[in-house]
Amino acid sequence: MNQTVNRNYSAKELIRRFLPYLMKYRKLLFFDLFCASLTTLCDIVLPRIMSTLTNTAMYEPAALTVGLIGKLAALYVVLRLVDAAAYYYMCSQGHIMxxxxxxxxxTDAFAHLETLSDSYYANNKIGQIMGRITNDLFDVTEFAHHCPEEFFIAAIKxxxxxxILSFSSLPLTLIIFACIPFMMYFSIKLNHAFRSATKAQRVQIGELNAQVEDSLLGQRVVKAFTAEEMEMEKFASGNQVMKELKKKRYKIMAVFNLSTRLFDGLMYVVTIIAGGLFMVHxxxxxxxxxxxMLYVTTLIATVRRIVEFSEQFQMGITGIERFFEIMDTPSDITDSPDAKDIVVDGGNITFDHVTFEYPDDHNRVLHEICLDIHAGENLALVGESGGGKTTLSSLIPRFYDTTEGRILIDGQDVRDVTLKSLRSNIGIVQQDVYLFAGSVYENILYGKPDATEEEVYQAAKNANAHEFIMSLPEGYQTDIGQRGIKLSGGQKQRV
Structure with a gap:
């Protein structure tokens, strides 16, 4: 069964595999981190400025002059200007990165999806796939920008x-910093639960998207069977599941923030008690x-920012995980290593003891089929529904591969030639005709992108479509809607 890979990835593995995408823009990244380091200057220098002013006022009041105050103020203004410029770059170029x-x-996800076979799309909902390459990757933008910045800034501070504090009092510094490992331990523990809840929510978004897509695309059927209430009940059920998942996620986030605030208070209490005793002695x-106190405030703000960022971090990691689940799904219909372009000389087709069963349910549809179709012959396959007529046709362009036996075109095994050359030499009119949103002209051009205007018109005439196309409001440039909904069934088949 060809389904999207669904396994547990460690955060370390995901970040390691994500790094090549990040390092492609290493110049932007390194300058972004340099700017991030500049934004820490004000928070680092301000406590020293206040310490200098306080100690000078208490122990050397004569030295506390307007000139000293002016110099310290000017230093802080310069640092603030540097901070503003650096922050502007981070917000603009960092997000662009x-x-x-x-x-x-x-782009990589879509390119890989294009290589996957019909089996994959038969076993995966389009709404889920759409969610993976749209919503999930939106969060990667924020992750790619903020993750390196936030951790780099936190490390510097x-x-x-x-x-700096160790030079003032190493024992007091060690007492205060001893609280941080406990805070980080509980944060990491809660992060695992938060990530699981985030992934479950993303999966349900995909299910909801798939359900909405089915209902909206099938509106004519829904209305024909007056099934609006049934569709509303199905949607309400999925929507309810989504609500419960979001409630669970927000409860975890509330516990997360509660633990952070409690540790904030603990660090302030430790600073007040230990610092007061150190002053007394x-x-x-x-x-x-x-x-x-100012450095502790900065530390608490830094740790709190990391904790607050954890929500964004988990959403980004989940997006990356769901991206790699697609990328790790193997393509089961591929070119063989020594595949060559097919050479069609006439077009004789041979089914040589072909057996086929669908990979998802192992239902054997064809068994030991031997058939020769000579060039120029017209062949009609007649039989009961589910007898394998469509399947037989689908094996020629390798929408599926045979379970046993082989298919030859002019003596060439279809598995030994390139998919592109094979399929470009086959014309197909599907039972369920699919047209793309756009104009009639663009859909006809789809079969041969480099065709001239005259060739497009001639193809339409050959399919007896030219007359009805010209009767449309804008002729060949008429928009036919999603899946060609503005055309009749016969008109779609001719296009």
Missing amino acids: GVYIETDMR IVVSFV GKISAGDMVAY
């Missing part, structure tokens, strides 16, 4: 804060205590 990556991944100055 994410868009580039999203576009590359969507935590390391620099630790170094003369281990740190009042200015250093002010700096400690």
